[in-house]
Amino acid sequence: MPKTILEVQNLKKYYSQSRGIASRFKKAENIIPAVDDVSFYIKENETMGLVGETGCGKTTIGKTILKLTPVTSGKVIYNDTDITHLPAAKFRPFRKQMQMIFQDLDAALNPKMRIKAILKEALTVQNRLSDAEINRRIDELLEMVNLKKSKLNNFPNELSGGEKRRVGIARSLAVDPRFIVADEPTSALDVSIQAQVVNLLRELQSELNLSYLFISHDLRIVELVSHKVAVMYLGQIVEMGMAGRIANAPRHPYTAVLWSSLVDKETSEVERAIIDVDDNQWGVFDFERPTTGCRFAPRCPVYEVKGHPEFCTNPSTAPELHKVDEAHHVRCHYPLE
Ligand SMILES: Nc1ncnc2c1ncn2[C@@H]1O[C@H](COP(=O)(O)OP(=O)(O)O)[C@@H](O)[C@H]1O
Numbered sequence: 001m002p003k004t005i006l007e008v009q010n011l012k013k014y015y016s017q018s019r020g021i022a023s024r025f026k027k028a029e030n031i032i033p034a035v036d037d038v039s040f041y042i043k044e045n046e047t048m049g050l051v052g053e054t055g056c057g058k059t060t061i062g063k064t065i066l067k068l069t070p071v072t073s074g075k076v077i078y079n080d081t082d083i084t085h086l087p088a089a090k091f092r093p094f095r096k097q098m099q100m101i102f103q104d105l106d107a108a109l110n111p112k113m114r115i116k117a118i119l120k121e122a123l124t125v126q127n128r129l130s131d132a133e134i135n136r137r138i139d140e141l142l143e144m145v146n147l148k149k150s151k152l153n154n155f156p157n158e159l160s161g162g163e164k165r166r167v168g169i170a171r172s173l174a175v176d177p178r179f180i181v182a183d184e185p186t187s188a189l190d191v192s193i194q195a196q197v198v199n200l201l202r203e204l205q206s207e208l209n210l211s212y213l214f215i216s217h218d219l220r221i222v223e224l225v226s227h228k229v230a231v232m233y234l235g236q237i238v239e240m241g242m243a244g245r246i247a248n249a250p251r252h253p254y255t256a257v258l259w260s261s262l263v264d265k266e267t268s269e270v271e272r273a274i275i276d277v278d279d280n281q282w283g284v285f286d287f288e289r290p291t292t293g294c295r296f297a298p299r300c301p302v303y304e305v306k307g308h309p310e311f312c313t314n315p316s317t318a319p320e321l322h323k324v325d326e327a328h329h330v331r332c333h334y335p336l337e
């Protein structure tokens with residue numbers, strides 16, 4: 001039985017946001033429930049996909065797991081250790097094992113450093129290594145991510161998007177991690193390059209026994225790389241199960257909308273908007289139009305068809321994530337058949 005490497009229990013991360021002009025005079029703020037009571041676990045050598053529109057809280061989950069931002073409440077357990085509130089010094093040994101591939105291609109790459117210096121820095125941040133050892137490890141990393149040695153003398157802005165992504169991956173591999181949060185690793189890349197990155201991550205997983213939290217707004221890519229998938233909507237997991245089931249037999253209306261929008265991508269402009277990262281703001285918590293009960297109700301086709309059942313929007317009967325099948329959980333009063 002593979003071991004659980006990461007477990008997230010009832011994770012909450014609320015941000016506060018100052019509101020309008022009034023905020024200058026008195027403390028007025030909106031609380032954004034960016035991550036609202038999220039629980040899941042990832043086994044060794046497993047990929048868990050996290051999918052949902054921009055603003056639904058995916059990156060925030062990744063950052064709280066890696067302690068790049070503190071939790072509001074809940075627990076993060078890595079390899080049987082509760083790391084949620086570990087002080088920096090005690091967290092250091094875990095930091096090596098847990099890495100993040102950032103969505104922004106340039107985030108981890110200092111524009112003033114050549115690729116060789118970037119990789120050297122990553123290799124030596126926690127370890128003292130001889131020059132010969134550094135060169136050997138750099139060659140190893142280049143081979144792992146299929147990057148030409150000639151690129152070592154380049155600056156990041158001289159590389160293509162795909163090459164930058166490979167350097168970013170090499171950089172996170174430098175410390176021999178066991179668990180990686182890959183945050184939209186294929187975004188901003190051409191489709192053919194996306195496939196290469198996905199294949200690379202899969203190869204690395206089997207070579208190095210990695211576990212991934214794979215974040216994307218694109219259910220097609222998530223289905224391709226993940227063993228299991230969690231679908232998020234406004235800070236909550238609305239459906240979770242094995243990847244094939246989530247993609248081919250979704251039970252939550254939101255997953256069905258998300259999936260059909262991908263399948264019929266060419267046919268509908270409105271549906272295309274659902275997966276358009278830059279323009280789409282539906283996933284962002286809207287304080288002008290607050291929802292009660294089920295957060296998906298304002299967009300839910302089933303809620304429409306059923307004639308706006310009060311059961312869906314009454315705060316006291318908000319749907320909980322419940323089991324609908326073996327290893328398949330859905331947050332909806334009327335799961336699809
Ligand atoms: N540092 C922050 N301060 C305030 N609000 C934030 C911050 N980071 C993210 N948010 C808000 O939290 C929500 C979730 O954001 P994020 O985790 O980036 O979503 P995703 O990665 O799914 O696009 C959004 O409403 C976003 O505006």
Ligand code: SF4
Nearest residue numbers: 294297300312332333
């Ligand atoms: S609980 Fe009601 S509103 Fe929410 S997703 Fe299910 S059917 Fe739609």
Ligand SMILES: [Mg+2]
Nearest residue numbers: 058059060103
């Ligand atoms: Mg994000």
